Amino acid sequence: LASRTFHPEPSVIKVKDVEIGGNEVILMAGPCAVESREQLLETAEIVKKAGAKVLRGGAFKPRTSPYSFQGLGEKGLEILAEAREKTGLPIITEVVGTDTVDVVAEYTDIIQIGARNMQNFPLLKAVGRINKPVMLKRGLSATIEEWLNAAEYIMNEGNFNVILCERGIRTFETMTRNTLDLSSVPIVKHLSHLPVIVDPSHAAGNWRWVMPLARGAVAVGADGLIIEVHPNPKEALSDGPQSLNPENLMILSKELKQTAAIS
Ligand code: PEP
Ligand code: MN
Numbered sequence: 112l113a114s115r116t117f118h119p120e121p122s123v124i125k126v127k128d129v130e131i132g133g134n135e136v137i138l139m140a141g142p143c144a145v146e147s148r149e150q151l152l153e154t155a156e157i158v159k160k161a162g163a164k165v166l167r168g169g170a171f172k173p174r175t176s177p178y179s180f181q182g183l184g185e186k187g188l189e190i191l192a193e194a195r196e197k198t199g200l201p202i203i204t205e206v207v208g209t210d211t212v213d214v215v216a217e218y219t220d221i222i223q224i225g226a227r228n229m230q231n232f233p234l235l236k237a238v239g240r241i242n243k244p245v246m247l248k249r250g251l252s253a254t255i256e257e258w259l260n261a262a263e264y265i266m267n268e269g270n271f272n273v274i275l276c277e278r279g280i281r282t283f284e285t286m287t288r289n290t291l292d293l294s295s296v297p298i299v300k301h302l303s304h305l306p307v308i309v310d311p312s313h314a315a316g317n318w319r320w321v322m323p324l325a326r327g328a329v330a331v332g333a334d335g336l337i338i339e340v341h342p343n344p345k346e347a348l349s350d351g352p353q354s355l356n357p358e359n360l361m362i363l364s365k366e367l368k369q370t371a372a373i374s
Contacts, residue, residue, distance in 0.1 A: 115301070115302060115303060129165060136335055145183050165201050169182055170188045202219050206234070207225065220243070236267075246275075274306050293324075306334040311338070312350070318355050338360065344356055
């Protein structure tokens, strides 16, 4: 179902009046995690000003350590909904388990499946039964074929609104958090009709590499970017080192506009 042989034309996924996979490169941005009402509303204004089309923010966080900040849960979803109301931006947030699919789907415009859950088949099937776009991140050590098969699990349940997200894979390199596999973008776009978004933030692990990787992603044909931004990255409760500050998000979005990548 994800294959070009089944569906030769590229799929355009509509989220309110935003089209993902159309002619425009879509910028999604926001903090790794919703930390407080003030933090999210402030970031949402910055994201809107930068011309991003979708606001990201994690309410349920899949943290490597159980002692790290786990997110605000449903309270975080309420704050995201408030930010959507104030800015008009549709929201994307992650679901980490089948028990919270309904509550996440009730609030969000796009459901995110994180890298750690790419092969959580019960979760893939559960979001496949929901009538909302799903952004499926590539697993930490997943091949392109495994990633496309994960998309197939969602689509096989009836939900064809799948967006893929390349976020870097594990390699022997330690200078970056993950190695951004930019070759996956043209390959996936050749094999599949689904749109592909690139997340340079989780690949880089360091804000310094986010901008050059974002340029590369656009150059290889990504349909959009998802970028972590924080009003004060040093104080972030998660992924501060890779988060852009507001000034750098503005620079990135200006640059994308100049290359006419985004409108
Ligand atoms: C995230 O988007 O904050 C996240 C946890 O990403 P990934 O699943 O790619 O690690
Ligand atoms: Mn993050």
